[in-house]
C-alpha cells in the first residue's frame with residue numbers, strides 16, 4: 001500500500017446541521033485521534049465499531065477542555081474506504097465545533113485533505129479502478145433515479161471489469177508478438193494472427209456499444225430534452241408553467257410573446273427531463289421574432305421528444321407540413337390545447353382521454369368505451385357494438401378503471417402505438433362474459449395477463465379451451481403472459497408480442513395507418529402519411545389538454561415518460577467524456593492493428609499499434625495513469641470525498 005500523510009476533512013456539507021462528520025485517514029489516524037479523544041483507547045478497539053466519548057483540547061489544560069461529545073466510527077486497514085486506518089468523527093454540526101476539531105487534528109499531525117483525496121487514495125490502494133472512482137463523483141451528483149442507477153452500476157464495476165479482462169487478453173497477445181521480435185531473423189510466429197484478429201473484433205464490438213451509449217448516457221445525466229413547439233399563442237408557455245408548477249415563462253394573449261428559448265428541469269417517475277419552451281413558429285418580418293423562431297427550430301433539432309402543440313386543425317396541419325423532416329427521428333407527442341374552449345363536458349372531466357373525446361364530434365355517447373381511448377372510427381364503434389352488450393361494456397369500462405399493476409405497466413408500453421406503431425385497446429369486450437385484457441385489431445391479436453389463480457389446473461384447462469375457441473371463431477390470436485413474466489421479463493414479453501406482429505403482417509393485408517383522429521375527418525384526410533411524413537405517423541394519438549385549467553396534464557406527463565422509455569438505454573452507459581475520448585482512440589488504434597494484420601505488416605509495427613490500444617484502454621480504467629491525469633480527475637471532487 002502507498003504510505004501517505006494522514007489527512008482529515010469535513011465529509012458533510014459546510015454550514016450548520018444536526019451533525020457534522022469529520023473523516024480522518026492514514027497511517028497515524030488512530031494515534032492522532034487518540035490524542036484528542038477521551039474515551040476508549042482507539043489502538044485497542046476492533047475495526048467497524050462505534051465509540052462514544054469527548055473531544056478535548058489539552059493545549060493549556062492538562063485535564064482537557066471539552067469541545068464536544070462525539071461518536072467515533074473506526075475502520076481499520078484494509079477494511080475501509082481508503083484501505084487505510086479511517087476514523088469518522090460524528091460531532092454536533094456547528095461551524096465552531098467543526099473548525100475546532102479540524103484545528104486540533106492538524107495541530108496533532110494531520111493535513112487537510114485536497115478535493116477527492118480520500119477517493120484518490122482508495123484508487124491508489126487498489127480499492128477500485130479509475131472508472132469506479134469517477135463514478136463516485138457521479139453518484140454524489142446524481143439527481144435522478146436514472147442517473148443514480150447508471151453511476152451505481154459504474155461504481156460497482158460496470159463496464160470496467162469487462163474492459164480489464166479484454167485488455168489482459170490483449171496484453172497476452174502483445175507479449176507474444178514482442179517475443180517474436182526477440183527471435184529477429186528466425187521468422188517465428190507465437191501469436192496466432194487469426195486469434196488476434198478475433199480478439200480485436202470482440203474488443204471493438206464491446207467498445208462500439210459503449211461509444212454508442214454515450215449520447216443516451218449523457219442525456220440521462222443532463223435530462224432528456226423535451227421541446228414544446230407550436231404556433232404563437234398555442235399556449236406553449238402556459239404548458240411549460242403548468243408542467244413546472246411555477247410561473248417561469250411570461251404568458252399573454254399577444255401572439256409572439258416568447259422570443260427566446262426558456263428551459264427548466266422536470267422530474268417524472270425518476271427520470272430527469274429538460275422542458276424547453278420556444279418562440280411560436282409563424283411567418284414574420286420582426287427581426288427579433290425571426291431569431292427566436294430559428295432558435296425554436298434548433299431546440300427542436302436537439303430535442304429527443306417533441307411536443308407539437310396546437311389549438312385547431314389548421315394549426316395542426318401547419319405543424320404537420322412544416323416539421324415533417326425535422327421530427328422524423330424524434331419521439332413526437334401531438335397535443336391539442338384549450339379544450340376548455342371547445343366543450344364544457346371535456347373541461348369538467350379530469351381526464352378527457354379516458355372519458356371519450358369530449359370534443360365537437362363524438363361518434364356516439366355510448367360508443368365511448370368500446371374501442372379504448374382514442375382513434376376509433378364510428379364504423380368500428382358500430383361493428384363492435386353489434387356483438388357486445390351494454391353490460392359488458394360497463395364491465396369493460398369498470399375493469400379499465402381498476403387495472404391491476406401489471407396491466408398498467410404493460411399498457412404504458414402498448415398505448416399510443418408505442419409498440420411497433422400498432423394500436424392497442426385495453427379491456428376489449430369480445431362477447432358475453434369475455435373481455436380481452438389488450439387487443440390489437442390491426443393484427444387480430446389479443447393479450448391476456450394471467451393472475452395467480454390462473455396457475456391451477458382447472459383454470460389452465462379452461463384458459464386453453466377458451467384460447468382455442470377465440471382463435472377459431474374470431475381469428476384472433478391470443479398471447480398469454482403471467483404477472484410474473486410481465487414484472488420480471490418485460491423485454492421478452494414485448495419481443496413475443498412484436499414477433500406476433502410480423503406473423504400477422506405476413507398473413508393479412510395491412511390496414512390503413514390512420515384510423516381517424518379526434519372525429520375531425522378533414523385533418524385525418526389531410527395528414528395521411530406519405531413516405532416523407534413517416535415521423536408524423538402518430539398524428540392520430542393526440543392528447544387533449546387545457547394548460548390553463550390543468551386538464552390532461554398528468555396524461556401528458558405519463559406519455560412523456562413512456563416515450564422516454566422507448567429511447568435506447570442499457571444499464572451500462574457511458575457518461576464520462578474522458579472515457580468516451582479514450583474509447584474512440586482505442587477503437588481507432590485497434591482498427592490500425594486490424595489493417596496491419598490484413599496487410600501482413602511485420603511484428604514490430606503490429607506491436608506498436610497494439611501498445612497504443614493498450615495505452616488508451618489502460619488510461620480509462622487507470623491501469624496507466626499520470627500524475628496530471630489523477631490531479632485533474634480528483635480535483636473535480638468535493639473536499640472530504
Ligand SMILES: Nc1nc2c(ncn2[C@@H]2O[C@H](COP(=O)(O)OP(=O)(O)OP(=O)(O)O)[C@@H](O)[C@H]2O)c(=O)[nH]1
Nearest residue numbers: 232233234235236237238256257258280546547548
Ligand atoms: N382558454 C384557454 N386559454 C389558454 C390555455 N392555454 C393558454 N391559454 C391562453 O392563450 C394565450 C397564449 O398563451 P401563451 O402560453 O402565452 O402561448 P404561447 O404559445 O407561449 O405563445 P407565444 O409565446 O406568443 O408563442 C394566453 O392568453 C393564455 O392564457 C387553455 O388551456 N385554455
Ligand SMILES: [Mg+2]
Nearest residue numbers: 236237257258
Ligand atoms: Mg410563449
